[in-house]
Amino acid sequence: MSLLPLESNPDVMNKFIHLLGVPEKWTIVDVYGLDAETLAWVPRPVLALILLFPYNKKLLDYVEGEAEEIKKKGQVVADDLFYMKQYIPNACGSIALIHCIANNAEKVELKDGPFKKILEDSKNLSPEAKGEMLSNIDTNSEAYKLITAHQELAMEGQTEANPNDKVNHHFVAFVHKGGNIYELDGRKEFPINHGPTTDDTFLEDASNVCKKFIQRDLEDINFTIMALCQGD
Numbered sequence: 447m448s449l450l451p452l453e454s455n456p457d458v459m460n461k462f463i464h465l466l467g468v469p470e471k472w473t474i475v476d477v478y479g480l481d482a483e484t485l486a487w488v489p490r491p492v493l494a495l496i497l498l499f500p501y502n503k504k505l506l507d508y509v510e511g512e513a514e515e516i517k518k519k520g521q522v523v524a525d526d527l528f529y530m531k532q533y534i535p536n537a538c539g540s541i542a543l544i545h546c547i548a549n550n551a552e553k554v555e556l557k558d559g560p561f562k563k564i565l566e567d568s569k570n571l572s573p574e575a576k577g578e579m580l581s582n583i584d585t586n587s588e589a590y591k592l593i594t595a596h597q598e599l600a601m602e603g604q605t606e607a608n609p610n611d612k613v614n615h616h617f618v619a620f621v622h623k624g625g626n627i628y629e630l631d632g633r634k635e636f637p638i639n640h641g642p643t644t645d646d647t648f649l650e651d652a653s654n655v656c657k658k659f660i661q662r663d664l665e666d667i668n669f670t671i672m673a674l675c676q677g678d
Contacts, residue, residue, distance in 0.1 A: 467557035494546035501616040524624035531577035532632025542617035
């Protein structure tokens with residue numbers, strides 16, 4: 447199974463998270479710059495960031511080295527961090543949104559529905575088993591309803607897409623859990639702890655992590671950043 451890729455389009459993504467059961471007061475907004483003056487325009491509180499970045503050999507080489515370094519040194523990972531692997535092609539946009547919402551379910555006061563049921567059913571599953579849930583093609587499953595929503599909303603994007611086309615960009619989520627920023631990327635071996643943060647400084651701290659992604663590939667300008675925040 448291969449999906450249509452989601453666009454980095456807040457209108458489409460807001461429809462998706464609201465279908466998941468997120469109340470309307472929480473929205474996805476564009477972050478237009480990473481300097482202090484521009485970040486000041488982002489509504490607070492900010493619960494998560496989503497970064498769309500070029501997925502290329504330069505990145506893959508860095509990821510390989512990063513993983514080896516973490517395996518040597520170790521890292522702290524919060525026990526209650528929700529993390530799932532990505533096995534479905536082009537599902538990275540939905541998985542980034544799932545990571546954002548699942549790790550803030552209590553803060554957003556997630557409504558009862560298929561997605562809340564998925565979170566409850568997968569609470570004690572491994573990241574691999576969580577990822578496999580989305581591959582469940584049983585039309586009566588909660589996961590199937592979620593994937594169907596992804597497909598319908600992907601078709602609402604402004605760019606015509608083919609699920610078999612090679613996608614050269616990738617979505618990743620950043621969340622605050624237990625006093626640390628975590629990078630959640632279903633294609634990596636594990637979550638990445640990027641160091642301490644607080645509710646008040648999360649936007650600035652996560653933005654600094656995004657800057658490192660950009661600095662590793664200065665030749666490519668195709669980066670997009672969005673925030674899950676409380677609307678005005």
